[in-house]
Amino acid sequence: MAERKKPVDAVIIGYGWTGAIMAKALTDAGLSVVALERGPALDTSPDFEYPRIADELKYGVRGDLWQPLAKETVTVRHTVNDTAVPYRKYGSFILGNGVGGAGVHWNGMVWRVSPEDLRFRSHIEQRYGKAFIPKDMTIQDYPVTFAELEPHFDHFEKVCGVSGIAGNLRGHIRAGGNPFEGARGDEYPTPPLPEIYFGQLFDKATAELGYKSFPLPAANSSVAYTNPYGVRLGPCNMCGFCERFGCFLYSKASPQTTILPILADRKNLEVRTGAYVTKILRDKTRTMATGVRYIDENGSEVEQPADLVVLSAFQLHNVRLLLLSGIGTPYDPGSGKGVVGKNYAYQMSSGTAVYFNEDVEINPFIGAGAAGKRAIDEFNSDHYDHAELGFIGGSLILAGATGGRPIDQMMLPPDTPAWGTGWKAAVRKHYGHSAPIGTLGSVMSYRDRYLSLDPTYTDGHGLPLLRITFDWHDNETRMAAYTAAKIEEIVRAMKPEKQATALIRPGDHYDVRFYQSTHTTGGAIMGSNPGNSVVNRYSQSWDLPNLFVYGASAFPQNFGGAPTGLLAGLAYFSAAKIRDFYLKSPGPLVQA
Amino acid sequence: MRQPSLFDRRRFLLGAAPAVTIAALGVSACAQRNGHTDPSTYSPTYFSAAEWVFINAAVGRLIPAEEGGPGGVQAGVPEFIDRQMELPYGHGAYFYMKGPFLPDSPATLGYQLRYSPREIYRLGIAAANLATQESQGKAFALLAPVDQDSFLERMEKGDVHFPSVPSLVFFGQLLGNCKEGYFADPLYGGNRGMLAWQWIGFPGARADFTDWMDQAGRIYPYGPVSISGVRA
Numbered sequence: 001m002a003e004r005k006k007p008v009d010a011v012i013i014g015y016g017w018t019g020a021i022m023a024k025a026l027t028d029a030g031l032s033v034v035a036l037e038r039g040p041a042l043d044t045s046p047d048f049e050y051p052r053i054a055d056e057l058k059y060g061v062r063g064d065l066w067q068p069l070a071k072e073t074v075t076v077r078h079t080v081n082d083t084a085v086p087y088r089k090y091g092s093f094i095l096g097n098g099v100g101g102a103g104v105h106w107n108g109m110v111w112r113v114s115p116e117d118l119r120f121r122s123h124i125e126q127r128y129g130k131a132f133i134p135k136d137m138t139i140q141d142y143p144v145t146f147a148e149l150e151p152h153f154d155h156f157e158k159v160c161g162v163s164g165i166a167g168n169l170r171g172h173i174r175a176g177g178n179p180f181e182g183a184r185g186d187e188y189p190t191p192p193l194p195e196i197y198f199g200q201l202f203d204k205a206t207a208e209l210g211y212k213s214f215p216l217p218a219a220n221s222s223v224a225y226t227n228p229y230g231v232r233l234g235p236c237n238m239c240g241f242c243e244r245f246g247c248f249l250y251s252k253a254s255p256q257t258t259i260l261p262i263l264a265d266r267k268n269l270e271v272r273t274g275a276y277v278t279k280i281l282r283d284k285t286r287t288m289a290t291g292v293r294y295i296d297e298n299g300s301e302v303e304q305p306a307d308l309v310v311l312s313a314f315q316l317h318n319v320r321l322l323l324l325s326g327i328g329t330p331y332d333p334g335s336g337k338g339v340v341g342k343n344y345a346y347q348m349s350s351g352t353a354v355y356f357n358e359d360v361e362i363n364p365f366i367g368a369g370a371a372g373k374r375a376i377d378e379f380n381s382d383h384y385d386h387a388e389l390g391f392i393g394g395s396l397i398l399a400g401a402t403g404g405r406p407i408d409q410m411m412l413p414p415d416t417p418a419w420g421t422g423w424k425a426a427v428r429k430h431y432g433h434s435a436p437i438g439t440l441g442s443v444m445s446y447r448d449r450y451l452s453l454d455p456t457y458t459d460g461h462g463l464p465l466l467r468i469t470f471d472w473h474d475n476e477t478r479m480a481a482y483t484a485a486k487i488e489e490i491v492r493a494m495k496p497e498k499q500a501t502a503l504i505r506p507g508d509h510y511d512v513r514f515y516q517s518t519h520t521t522g523g524a525i526m527g528s529n530p531g532n533s534v535v536n537r538y539s540q541s542w543d544l545p546n547l548f549v550y551g552a553s554a555f556p557q558n559f560g561g562a563p564t565g566l567l568a569g570l571a572y573f574s575a576a577k578i579r580d581f582y583l584k585s586p587g588p589l590v591q592a
Numbered sequence: 593m594r595q596p597s598l599f600d601r602r603r604f605l606l607g608a609a610p611a612v613t614i615a616a617l618g619v620s621a622c623a624q625r626n627g628h629t630d631p632s633t634y635s636p637t638y639f640s641a642a643e644w645v646f647i648n649a650a651v652g653r654l655i656p657a658e659e660g661g662p663g664g665v666q667a668g669v670p671e672f673i674d675r676q677m678e679l680p681y682g683h684g685a686y687f688y689m690k691g692p693f694l695p696d697s698p699a700t701l702g703y704q705l706r707y708s709p710r711e712i713y714r715l716g717i718a719a720a721n722l723a724t725q726e727s728q729g730k731a732f733a734l735l736a737p738v739d740q741d742s743f744l745e746r747m748e749k750g751d752v753h754f755p756s757v758p759s760l761v762f763f764g765q766l767l768g769n770c771k772e773g774y775f776a777d778p779l780y781g782g783n784r785g786m787l788a789w790q791w792i793g794f795p796g797a798r799a800d801f802t803d804w805m806d807q808a809g810r811i812y813p814y815g816p817v818s819i820s821g822v823r824a
Contacts, residue, residue, distance in 0.1 A: 051819045054797035057776035062681060073688040076701055085697045085704050088688045197808035239799035248799075361811045365794055366801040406775040406794050418748070419654040419767055420741065424661050424791075431792035432811075457690065511700040 002293060002301035008032045011292055011306035013277045013321065014313030016101020017564060018550035018571040020255035022310045023263055024229075025575035029583055032268045034304055036275035036294055038313075039067070039098030043256050048104075048246030056405045060244045065105050067095035072459040074316060078471040078509055080333050080448055086457050086465065092511070093518040094244070095314055099273065100255045102314060102518060103564070107243040107369030107402055108219035108252045110162045111440075111561035112153050112569075114381040115146035115182040120557065123382060124392050133392070134475065136447045138336075138343055139557045143528045143537040143590075144573065146182045152572035153565055154185050160253030161221035161233045163371060164188035167214055178214045180377040192371075193222045193236055198354075198362055198435035199374035202399035205493035211376045216398055218370035219253035219564075229262045240403035242369040252369065273297070278463060280309055280325040280547065289547045295461060307586075311549040312571075318553040319451045319523035320466040328534055328543050331450050333469070339534050341451035343525050344470060345558040347517035348395065348441030348504065350480045352487045353411045355498040356433045364404030364435060373400035379486050380560040381442070391478040393442035396560045397487060401436055411436065414500050437487050440517070443476055445557040451523040468520075470510050477506045519563050524553035526570070529592060536590040538582075539574040545588045548574060634781075636670075638677035638710060642731070646717045647673060649733035653740045654770045662787035664770055672773030672782030673766075677710040684708030707757055709765060716762030719754035720747065777819045786824040789816040 009031035012019045019035055026033050042048075042065075058064050069088065077084035096102030116123040119141040124133055133139065166187045167177025192215035195203070199215075206213045220236035227233065236251035250257050263269055274297025281290045281303065291305035311318050322328055322340050331342035356362065366372070377383060380394040401409055406427075411434040416426040454467040484503050491499045527533025530542035535554060541547040550571045552563040559566075577589055636644045647670045657663025664670075676682050684707075693706045707715065721731045724743055728735060732743060746752045748767075750760030773782030775789070777797065783789065789796050796816035804812055817823050 050799060051797045051821070054799040055777055055779075055819060057772055057780060061772060061776075062686060068686070069688045070685055078698070078700075083694065083697070085694050085701050086688045086690070087702060089686070089703050091702055194806040195808065196805075200808055235802075237800045237802040238805045239801065241799055361809055363801075363804070363812045366805050366812070372805065404794060406789070406792060407772050410771075410775075419744070419770070421656050421659045424655060425659065427792050428661060431794065456692065509698065509700045512702045513700065 002303045004303045004305070005034075007291070007305035007307075008034050009306065010034075010308040010310060011036065011304050012310040012312055013280075013292060014038075014101060014311070014317065015099050015255070015271060016096060016312065016314070017103040017255055017568055019101070019310070019312040020259040020263070021568060021571045022312055022548075022550065022575060023269055024259055025579060026308070026310075027263065027266050027269045029579050030268065031308070031583075033270070034306070035269065035271045036277055036292065036304070037099050037271065037273045038276045039096075039273065041271075041273045042098040042100055042104060042246065044246065044248065044250060048248045050248040053245055053248045054239070054241050056407050059105075059241075060405050060408050063090055063094065063244070065097065065244070065246060066090065067097040070460075073465060075454040075457050075465050075467045076510075076512055077467065077469055080469055084454055084467045084469070087512055091513045092516050093520055094515070095316070095518070099260070099271070100246075103254045104246045104256070105244050106254075106564065107562070109370040109562040110157055110160055110217050110219045110565045111396070112181060112565050113146070113559050113561065114180065114383070116382050117559040118142040118144065118146055118149075120559075127382065128387055137475065138445045138447050140525075140527055140532060142526055142556065144526070144570070149566075149569045149573055150182065150185055152569040152576075155228070155572055156565065156568040157217075158189045159227050159229065159258050160219040161190050161225040161227055161258075162188050162217050162219050162253070163190040163192045163222040164215055164217035165192055176214060178375070178377050179212050180380065180383045188217065190222045190225050193218065193220060193238065193368070194372060195374065196366060196372040196400050198400045199372060201494050202374045202437065202490070205490045206376055208493050209490060211378050211490075213374045213376050216370045216373040216375045218368065218373075220251050220368045220371040221253075222371070227258055229259065231258055231261050233257055236368050236371055238366050238368045238372055240365040240367050240405070242367070243402040275302070276461070277321060278324065278461065280311065280321060280327060282325075282327070282544065287544065289544045307546060309544075309547045311547065312551060315520050315523065315551045315553040316451070316466055318549055318551055320453070322524055322534070322549070323453050323466070324463060327541065327547070330452060333448050333450055336447055339525070339530070339532070341523050343445035343522040343556055344449050344451045344468060345443040345445045345521045345555070346470060347519040347558055348443050348476045348480050349439055349516045350441065350484050350501065350503045351436050351438040352484065352491050352499055352501045353413070353434060353436050354491050354494060354496045355411075355413055355430055355500075356496050358429065358433055360433050362433055362435050364401055364409070364432065367401055367403045369402050373398055375399070379483055389478070389482060391475045391482070393444060393475065393479050394560050395439035395441035395479065395483040397437060397439055397483065399435070399437050404431070406431065413498050437491065439480070439483055439487070440519070440561050441476070441480055441483060442560045443558045444473070445522060446473055472504055472508060472510055474506055477504055477508070480504055519552065519558060521552040521555040521558040521563060524549050525556045526554040527556065536588075538577045538589045539570060540589050542592055546586060548578070550574070634671045634674075636674040638674050638682070639713070642721070643713070643717045644670070644674070645733045646721060646731070649740060650744065650766060651770055653737060653744055654767055655774055661791045664774055666784070667774055667787050668778075668782045668784035669770050669773035672776065672780050673769050675781045676769060677713065682708065682710040705757065705761065709769075712757050712762055712765045715757045716754065716759070716765070719756070719759070720752075720762070723752050723754070778822075779819055786816045786818060786822075790824055
């Protein structure tokens, strides 16, 4: 029999970004809260201390901060007729583990969606007509607007000390920022970090072509900064060990460096690490969640009763736990019925490697996840006319690497031998003199792309793994080809010695072997009614009104950019509604 | 018929390899022939003497000492690989290793074999030596460098038939670990003297560019430092 813990007001599943946001909000409101985290306790000291953290092999290649796949992974197949096989080694995406979640090893790119991204179906139908959207494309609007979320985006940026330049301040377009962004209520809390040299070359080339480049907003504070909670961040030194690493300098925003310090002493919060949640429990009528069941670090089953359940694990894990718990109707791609697992999407990444002469000193090791990099937004979202293009969506185009880690980030022209004297000469010639222009491209959702439980493979406890059914559609490969042509134009203006574009082309299959992006989305999407979604606009489950689900699992399709800004904004939006309405009168916040 | 277990196959492969005269293939002989001067007195923990000879020979071709820059053997890559085999990584602890294994799945779905890295080496080295023995009458390490290169090229393309681990997989494992050992922090036994970092101009674990991040376009003036605090 499972040990039964003393009931609490709220239990939080997953102690990453949205878990930390909700832990603060609920303990602020006086609730007793237990946060369950499957991984270990992690903090800047001792876990990310210099110099041990500056170890590419340990953290950048082996991935000691990532979820150990040996215990739990996902399976992947391309179509509904294929047999899925396990994602046995890391490649395509990287899962976080432990306190802070993926917010520890992320790139710190805090991106706001474009306003039209939040009402993408309506926007496209209005501009191009209903027939413009392919029949099998299952995109839908968010049930929440940019204006409603803006104060929450702003708050999260201030929590993180995001460095950047506002491009649209209360409707005024400002030089140096992103002119395509939605109207902001306020400036970024800290100014941008110095631009890397490749960023300067990119600026010059894009200016010649008439594009407006801007500093990529980065959750790397550029100055000593105190956030609204009184937590202090220090200036980033662009150490080059950002993405895939924990920050040793208290500069990159993570739950540890922004929110958790003020929660540490709260008497009404208990954090339990090594707690692997296996089920969200329901009452007999299956209309309310009653708590969760988990396996603790000793391998014992524990039940934690709670009046409110916050599901704030990573996107894939949120969907898996809903399916394992039998909450909601699993999506069926045959009939199109059901919602749990529906609309899985990803990020389309392509890019061009730029190789300069040896007198162009790129110093690739000077970098941070997003800081110092430059971007253009001309070819993202619906910022350009798609009428004649045969696709919808777009890409954020960004210049510069996150660092110059020599095992993983060595950029060599494709005609370089993979080994031998030719390889050795090439690493010397190109390492210090090459840089990438990359993309974060949108991926629409489709009837045949979804998440479900795998019928064969299990985790370390014998529970089914999550199965991803995903492959590229022509809409996305067309978009990538269009974007790549624009990038190549920019690169030609830089007059490098060589360039090489990596592009997913029509007919190419999704390839899990190569890192592309950890921006996996959907599966527990947000919508206007229980027939088209798992949660309502306040991230509240349509099935169980005392269950709230946070993360990129809510995205009905994926946009060009990065998910954390939006998923944090959605969590703060929900937290305000819970505080002001739900706690006074628990029940559905939107009538079905 | 009972499927031969990994152990049976391994014993078969190793046993079937014509008695490799370990003394004749000693590391010193190999190193001398390739012109390496290896100051290390490292003796392998995981690899057998015959395997160690193979590793040294292969690393010596994958990252050769010729034409400038540190060779892989000189940089300690063989030691790196041997030490990795004894770590959880070598045992496959970083990978999901539950069956069923469907090795005929599309390559785009990633690694689907049952073998850990150390098993890949054990099986791959035996198969490689068997293949060169059959085709050229010699273990790999005894081939002329040009023949070693062409054999490695055939493995790289998957053109050599190996009975268990495909030659392509073994080659990928070997080359991947070579580059890791060449460029990882010296604390793992490779990149000795931070020679590989000096070769490309990577400053290692410095991890502080406060003084250089606003000097775009100017070459970074400092040499590498290791996690242990050694400078080069």
